[in-house]
Amino acid sequence: MKSNILQSVDLTTLTQSERCIYAYLKEHPRAILTSNLEGLCREMYISTASMVRFCQKLGFSGYNELKFSLRQELEDIREDIKEIQYLLNWQLSVAMDSLSQIDLPLLRSICDELCRAKVCYVYGTDSSLMAAQYFHSIMTALDYRTILLQGRYLLEAFTYNFDETEDAVILLFTAHASQEYYSKILNNLKSSSRRVIWICSEENHSIPLSQEVFIHTQETNIIYRNIDFNFKLSTFTLIQVLIELIYQRVFPQLPPTSPDQNTSQNQNIQKRM
Amino acid sequence: MTQFHVDEAVMKSLSKNELSVLQYIYAHPQKVCSMSIKELSSQVCYSPTTVLRLCKKLNLSGFAELKYTLKSRLNHPAPTFSASKGESRDDTEILENISKELAATFHFIDHEQLLEIVTLLDSHKPLYIYSPSGITGIVAEYLQRLLFIAGRKQVFMMESPKLAQHMVKELSPDNILFLISTGGVFPPTLALARIAAMRQIPVIAISPYEVNTLSTLAQYNLRFFTIQRENSGAELTSRLPLFYLISALIRCYVFYKDGIRL
Numbered sequence: 214m215k216s217n218i219l220q221s222v223d224l225t226t227l228t229q230s231e232r233c234i235y236a237y238l239k240e241h242p243r244a245i246l247t248s249n250l251e252g253l254c255r256e257m258y259i260s261t262a263s264m265v266r267f268c269q270k271l272g273f274s275g276y277n278e279l280k281f282s283l284r285q286e287l288e289d290i291r292e293d294i295k296e297i298q299y300l301l302n303w304q305l306s307v308a309m310d311s312l313s314q315i316d317l318p319l320l321r322s323i324c325d326e327l328c329r330a331k332v333c334y335v336y337g338t339d340s341s342l343m344a345a346q347y348f349h350s351i352m353t354a355l356d357y358r359t360i361l362l363q364g365r366y367l368l369e370a371f372t373y374n375f376d377e378t379e380d381a382v383i384l385l386f387t388a389h390a391s392q393e394y395y396s397k398i399l400n401n402l403k404s405s406s407r408r409v410i411w412i413c414s415e416e417n418h419s420i421p422l423s424q425e426v427f428i429h430t431q432e433t434n435i436i437y438r439n440i441d442f443n444f445k446l447s448t449f450t451l452i453q454v455l456i457e458l459i460y461q462r463v464f465p466q467l468p469p470t471s472p473d474q475n476t477s478q479n480q481n482i483q484k485r486m
Numbered sequence: 487m488t489q490f491h492v493d494e495a496v497m498k499s500l501s502k503n504e505l506s507v508l509q510y511i512y513a514h515p516q517k518v519c520s521m522s523i524k525e526l527s528s529q530v531c532y533s534p535t536t537v538l539r540l541c542k543k544l545n546l547s548g549f550a551e552l553k554y555t556l557k558s559r560l561n562h563p564a565p566t567f568s569a570s571k572g573e574s575r576d577d578t579e580i581l582e583n584i585s586k587e588l589a590a591t592f593h594f595i596d597h598e599q600l601l602e603i604v605t606l607l608d609s610h611k612p613l614y615i616y617s618p619s620g621i622t623g624i625v626a627e628y629l630q631r632l633l634f635i636a637g638r639k640q641v642f643m644m645e646s647p648k649l650a651q652h653m654v655k656e657l658s659p660d661n662i663l664f665l666i667s668t669g670g671v672f673p674p675t676l677a678l679a680r681i682a683a684m685r686q687i688p689v690i691a692i693s694p695y696e697v698n699t700l701s702t703l704a705q706y707n708l709r710f711f712t713i714q715r716e717n718s719g720a721e722l723t724s725r726l727p728l729f730y731l732i733s734a735l736i737r738c739y740v741f742y743k744d745g746i747r748l
Contacts, residue, residue, distance in 0.1 A: 297597045297738065304734040305592045312585050317577045343628050347725065350621045354720035437740055442635055444733040450584070453726040457580040460722075 218282055222271060230259055231267045246284050247299075247306040249313070250276045277314055284310075284433055307433055311450040314431060320451070323426065324458040326408050327357070330382040334371065336362040340443040341386040341414075348384065348452045355456075355463060365394070372401035381407045388443060390417040390427075399425060412448060493596045494707050496543055497695060503532050504540040505696050509711065512590050515556045523549040584726065590711040591727040592734070594695065603690050603706045603735065604742045606662060607633075612640040614657070615664040616650050616678055620721065622666055625728045629664070632736040637743065647674035654678050659686040667691070668723045669714060670698025679703035692728060708735065 219239050227235060237257050238245060245253060254261050265275055273279040284307075327333055333352065337345025345361060352359040362368045368385075383402065387395070390413050399420065402409055409425040411417075414432045430447040500508065510530045511518050518526060526549075527534045541552050607613070613633070617626035626643065633641045644650035654663060663682045667675045670693035682689045683703050691704030694712060701707045710727040 297600060300738060300741070301592050301595060301734060304730060304737065305589060308588045308592075308730055309585060312581050315581065317581075321577065340631070343624050343631075346624045347621065350624065351722050354621075354717055354722040356717065356720075435737070437636065440635055442632060442733075442736070444632070444729075444736075446730060446733060449726055449729045453584060453724055454580060456722075456724070457584070458577070461576060461580070 247302045311447040331380040332358045334383045337386040344386045344448045385411045392419045613662045670700040
């Protein structure tokens with residue numbers, strides 16, 4: 214199995230210990246995919262600082278970015294997957310990576326916005342619709358006034374007919390950051406006092422943002438016969454963390470989900486409104 | 487990675503108390519390694535006999551072997567999230583708790599059951615998914631969508647409980663019923679499982695690890711860990727482990743379809 218990322222490394226720029234890392238990763242490119250930074254460094258008997266320096270020399274911001282790019286590159290190479298445990302470990306590592314890339318201070322500020330606003334509009338379409346529905350359903354169960362905008366036409370109609378004084382937050386869940394469509398939507402919303410939070414599976418390269426918060430969820434694309442599965446797992450993970458933050462805020466007297474508790478124990482919590 | 491032997495039969499044999507002890511052990515392996523059986527039992531508020539019974543059911547000779555197994559597993563610890571600038575301890579606990587739920591769900595997956603389910607999905611039998619209204623309905627829709635993308639033909643969604651009962655009553659054993667429940671005790675879902683059992687229709691169920699009626703009625707089970715939560719009757723249990731579990735199932739199915747025998 215060959216990795217283009219590792220193939221393109223200029224060995225002359227690497228120190229002795231970085232060459233050891235390079236040699237190890239060339240031999241075991243999948244090792245990085247199912248290990249965290251500490252675990253992999255322990256395996257290689259190197260410091261985490263050396264590993265981070267190595268990642269930066271390759272042009273990545275850090276370990277997680279190298280891992281994400283390698284995973285994406287190796288996704289279609291499946292010849293060495295022979296054990297079900299390997300596949301499950303892979304899936305679990307996607308979950309752990311999604312959690313480690315969460316920007317908690319940012320989510321906390323979004324949580325503040327959501328708790329302050331009188332109403333929250335949640336938009337989603339196609340594969341993002343389920344993420345929007347999930348957030349909408351749990352927020353409704355938590356007694357938040359949440360309205361689901363299902364599909365593009367509804368979102369567009371909504372942006373042309375909104376009440377500018379309404380104290381609201383708009384949460385957009387999308388798979389793409391398409392210039393022609395979303396720049397119009399954001400433009401329509403510009404004059405309102407509403408805060409727009411845009412959670413997108415791909416990076417935004419072209420739409421200029423002003424007050425909006427943009428989160429790129431860095432989904433691992435898994436293509437099968439030219440169709441992206443769009444599992445949306447990083448988006449669901451982000452939503453769950455946001456829900457837990459809100460849950461903690463609304464019911465501070467009760468702990469968030471804890472594995473110490475019996476799974477069968479129902480937590481009857483008091484109503485917010 | 488060393489694991490406890492927790493297949494579906496073992497899981498079904500665990501009492502609620504034993505399952506609570508298992509969950510504690512899973513969440514705090516490091517702590518348990520340095521505990522005596524008495525300390526563990528006082529920590530989890532169950533008797534040492536319960537702990538020993540659990541060890542036996544896990545095919546371990548006793549508490550000492552359990553600790554030994556745990557120690558070997560600690561070479562691959564679950565990640566911990568350290569608080570950085572602007573994050574409070576409570577926030578990082580949220581990440582840790584979510585990661586523990588997901589890790590526990592994945593580590594206890596019964597490989598044999600998973601493969602049997604994948605083989606069943608790979609057949610040409612029509613597949614009926616029951617979508618109860620509410621949050622679990624979103625999970626059912628997620629499953630159906632991914633099955634379509636994976637190229638599974640004849641996947642039917644049943645949304646109303648009455649219509650679903652009517653449809654299942656008409657099905658022959660050459661069909662498959664797929665049921666999802668976060669508690670494993672939702673009456674409309676159980677009613678369908680009972681009709682299917684009477685008509686000898688194979689049932690695949692996704693339900694929690696705790697003992698539940700749905701798992702006893704279904705022939706094929708996938709299980710997950712989550713904490714049941716509600717707000718004065720409005721249920722808001724996390725479905726995140728379900729989304730991950732279903733995506734793992736679909737990935738196995740796609741490999742199987744492509745002739746890769748796991």
